[in-house]
Amino acid sequence: MRANCWTGKRSVEVRDVPDPTILNRRDAIVKITSTAICGSDLHLYNGFIPTMREGDVLGHEFMGEVVETGPGVDDLSVGDRVVVPFPIACGVCGACERGLTALCENSNPNAGIAEKLMGHSPAALFGYSHMLGGYPGGQAEYARVPFADFGALKVESELPDEKVLFLSDIFPTGYMGADMAEVGPGDVVAVWGCGPVGQFAIASCFLRGAERVIAIDRIDYRLRMAAETGAETLDYEQVSVPEALVEMTGGRGPDKCIDAVGMEAHHAHGAVHAYDRTKQALGLETERPHVLREAIASCANGGIVSVIGVYGGVTDKFPMGSFMNRYLTMRAGQCHVHRYMPTLLEHIRNGDIDPSFVITHRLPLGQAPEGYRTFLEKADGCEKVVLTP
Amino acid sequence: MTTTGTGSSRSNGTAGLVAGLGVFSLALGAAEVASPGVVARLAGVRDPGPTGRATTMLYGVRELVHGAGILGGRRKATWVRTRIAGDVLDIATVVAGAARSGASPTRLGLTLAALAGVTATDVAAARRLSQESDDGECRATAAITVNRSRGEAYRHWRNLEHLPEFMAHLRTVRVDPSGRSHWEASGPAGTTVRWDAEMTTDREDEEISWRSVAGADVENAGTVRFRDAAGGRGTEIVVDLRYRPPGGSTGAAVATLLGEEPNQQLRDDLRRFKQVLEIGEVVRSGGSPSGQSTRQQLAQRPAQPVA
Ligand SMILES: NC(=O)c1ccc[n+]([C@@H]2O[C@H](COP(=O)([O-])OP(=O)(O)OC[C@H]3O[C@@H](n4cnc5c(N)ncnc54)[C@H](O)[C@@H]3O)[C@@H](O)[C@H]2O)c1
Ligand SMILES: [Zn+2]
Ligand SMILES: [Zn+2]
Numbered sequence: 253m254r255a256n257c258w259t260g261k262r263s264v265e266v267r268d269v270p271d272p273t274i275l276n277r278r279d280a281i282v283k284i285t286s287t288a289i290c291g292s293d294l295h296l297y298n299g300f301i302p303t304m305r306e307g308d309v310l311g312h313e314f315m316g317e318v319v320e321t322g323p324g325v326d327d328l329s330v331g332d333r334v335v336v337p338f339p340i341a342c343g344v345c346g347a348c349e350r351g352l353t354a355l356c357e358n359s360n361p362n363a364g365i366a367e368k369l370m371g372h373s374p375a376a377l378f379g380y381s382h383m384l385g386g387y388p389g390g391q392a393e394y395a396r397v398p399f400a401d402f403g404a405l406k407v408e409s410e411l412p413d414e415k416v417l418f419l420s421d422i423f424p425t426g427y428m429g430a431d432m433a434e435v436g437p438g439d440v441v442a443v444w445g446c447g448p449v450g451q452f453a454i455a456s457c458f459l460r461g462a463e464r465v466i467a468i469d470r471i472d473y474r475l476r477m478a479a480e481t482g483a484e485t486l487d488y489e490q491v492s493v494p495e496a497l498v499e500m501t502g503g504r505g506p507d508k509c510i511d512a513v514g515m516e517a518h519h520a521h522g523a524v525h526a527y528d529r530t531k532q533a534l535g536l537e538t539e540r541p542h543v544l545r546e547a548i549a550s551c552a553n554g555g556i557v558s559v560i561g562v563y564g565g566v567t568d569k570f571p572m573g574s575f576m577n578r579y580l581t582m583r584a585g586q587c588h589v590h591r592y593m594p595t596l597l598e599h600i601r602n603g604d605i606d607p608s609f610v611i612t613h614r615l616p617l618g619q620a621p622e623g624y625r626t627f628l629e630k631a632d633g634c635e636k637v638v639l640t641p
Numbered sequence: 642m643t644t645t646g647t648g649s650s651r652s653n654g655t656a657g658l659v660a661g662l663g664v665f666s667l668a669l670g671a672a673e674v675a676s677p678g679v680v681a682r683l684a685g686v687r688d689p690g691p692t693g694r695a696t697t698m699l700y701g702v703r704e705l706v707h708g709a710g711i712l713g714g715r716r717k718a719t720w721v722r723t724r725i726a727g728d729v730l731d732i733a734t735v736v737a738g739a740a741r742s743g744a745s746p747t748r749l750g751l752t753l754a755a756l757a758g759v760t761a762t763d764v765a766a767a768r769r770l771s772q773e774s775d776d777g778e779c780r781a782t783a784a785i786t787v788n789r790s791r792g793e794a795y796r797h798w799r800n801l802e803h804l805p806e807f808m809a810h811l812r813t814v815r816v817d818p819s820g821r822s823h824w825e826a827s828g829p830a831g832t833t834v835r836w837d838a839e840m841t842t843d844r845e846d847e848e849i850s851w852r853s854v855a856g857a858d859v860e861n862a863g864t865v866r867f868r869d870a871a872g873g874r875g876t877e878i879v880v881d882l883r884y885r886p887p888g889g890s891t892g893a894a895v896a897t898l899l900g901e902e903p904n905q906q907l908r909d910d911l912r913r914f915k916q917v918l919e920i921g922e923v924v925r926s927g928g929s930p931s932g933q934s935t936r937q938q939l940a941q942r943p944a945q946p947v948a
Binding site for chain 1: 786788874875905912915919920924928935942944945946948
């Protein structure tokens with residue numbers, strides 16, 4: 253089959269690789285009908301996530317049709333249409349029982365590597381480095397889906413791919429950003445980053461009854477998209493974000509702050525950006541934590557900082573004093589997609605939201621390299637790229 | 642879930658830590674020699690003056706020597722210990738220099754915090770390095786929590802013939818009617834290592850211990866304990882293995898039985914045990930098609946479907 257493979261820093265290539273086969277009893281093979289490129293893929297593309305190997309099949313946002321099932325899968329049949337969550341989870345370990353499927357204790361055969369880097373291992377993810385499992389991803393014609401009886405969500409045929417595809421990652425991820433921040437009626441929320449994940453965080457805050465959402469980015473078309481959802485917007489190259497937030501909230505700061513940017517944040521002030529960029533290049537820190545620092549400093553006393561942007565290792569100049577003395581809470585994590593899928597599918601069925609609003613580019617799988625370039629450069633008004641095999 | 646242990650099992654992690662300290666020394670040393678004024682100011686000394694600059698430069702030379710010694714030297718533990726002495730000197734000098742020239746309190750705080758962190762790392766590395774030269778007995782320990790009852794976990798382990806299903810180094814275990822067991826494990830370069838063992842403790846749902854009897858290729862003993870995990874989270878399983886080759890060195894014993902990272906290999910074995918009990922089989926991926934295996938983790942194939 254054809255699959256989009258990581259071939260080195262800033263380089264992907266669509267290659268011929270073997271077709272997937274059943275390796276475990278609860279596997280299913282899915283023929284992929286739609287797959288997407290995620291901001292998380294850009295961290296791999298830019299070489300910031302360790303333990304990638306040349307030839308790794310990328311992609312963790314995909315859906316399709318079941319074409320084969322293992323002997324342990326009894327509630328899925330050939331022909332079923334399914335959306336696949338990006339974390340791989342068994343459904344029976346302690347973490348899965350508590351709904352923390354991004355922390356499944358059984359899915360990562362390379363947990364030993366992750367333990368060395370992080371202390372304990374999270375769940376494996378599709379197409380996301382060897383320390384997170386070494387599973388081939390879904391930017392391909394077919395994928396093997398482990399624990400398909402627990403993971404794959406069946407969807408009816410009336411809903412087109414574009415409306416349900418993002419249940420695999422970015423819609424639940426944005427929603428978890430709002431959930432971890434306990435967003436509810438009366439809240440003022442600031443969201444850093446108006447990429448696809450930020451857009452779903454903003455939309456989810458409104459779904460949960462937030463009164464005001466302030467969206468921060470520097471890319472005008474992304475800010476416009478956020479404004480269409482109802483957010484007030486800040487261009488961090490035009491204003492000082494902490495000052496603007498103070499002003500917009502009567503001096504209190506936002507009640508809840510969501511970081512939907514992560515380790516590759518950019519900073520308007522050249523010197524600050526250069527400081528963290530240099531330390532990152534030298535391996536003295538793995539992150540550029542501009543957004544994290546700004547979110548902590550800006551958050552209202554007693555507020556919650558919710559981190560869905562991805563970080564990889566260690567960070568420098570973490571404002572612990574501000575965090576501790578002002579009774580802040582921070583929550584962070586890869587999304588427990590399984591837990592949110594059914595509720596969010598219900599929102600889509602009810603017409604509360606149509607997730608396809610973020611799609612700007614539709615390309616055949618063969619043009620994945622071009623898709624990565626356009627998405628990385630935020631060129632041509634690119635917000636989200638969907639690939640069809 | 643923790644993996645703890647002593648002895649040579651730590652060598653790889655320690656090597657990484659020590660190399661890291663070496664590189665850190667070189668980088669810091671280079672900066673101190675090249676621009677002593679800037680480094681002194683970053684460290685919180687407002688006006689370093691000629692003495693301050695000279696001191697910083699000398700310290701830079703010291704860092705360079707340490708870095709080279711740690712990375713290239715044979716007596717790494719000694720070089721790391723000289724780093725600790727240097728760390729203490731750094732802290733003293735920063736405090737004294739600050740008192741003299743009026744340092745900015747924030748920067749001074751940051752510098753002291755960083756130095757304290759570096760000192761702690763050095764102490765840890767030195768302690769690990771000195772534990773590595775021991776008497777030739779190897780030990781591996783690991784623990785895991787399994788979402789199953791104590792009885793279930795105990796019974797699966799008690800049938801020793803199940804062990805090769807999740808312990809990577811074992812090929813077969815056969816138990817004869819007398820209760821004595823015959824073990825076969827893979828040795829280096831395709832060889833087979835054999836021993837007979839007897840059970841020394843068997844307390845239902847609590848503990849099983851065994852040890853090899855006379856004539857073993859590799860003398861060894863092991864204990865596995867089962868206890869309830871807090872909050873009804875199943876069973877905590879703690880394994881402790883000791884082994885010693887006949888008159889051989891530590892290195893040989895390690896290579897013979899559990900590879901170069903015995904704690905990790907044992908922990909990977911326990912993960913397989915957990916998978917077998919919780920989901921009925923060992924989980925496989927394209928990068929690790931035969932499941933949890935320390936060796937495979939070090940030599941991954943690309944994350945592509947298995948042909
Ligand atoms: N937690 C999870 O489960 C999960 C899932 C999917 C994605 N993610 C992560 O979410 C993040 C965003 O993903 P995406 O697909 O939207 O990526 P993206 O690259 O399209 O969006 C990132 C946006 O952040 C903006 N940005 C950069 N620096 C900023 C700053 N200082 N202040 C404000 N905005 C800034 C960029 O201009 C860009 O629009 C990534 O880190 C991704 O890895 C996490
Ligand atoms: Zn993603
Ligand atoms: Zn699980």
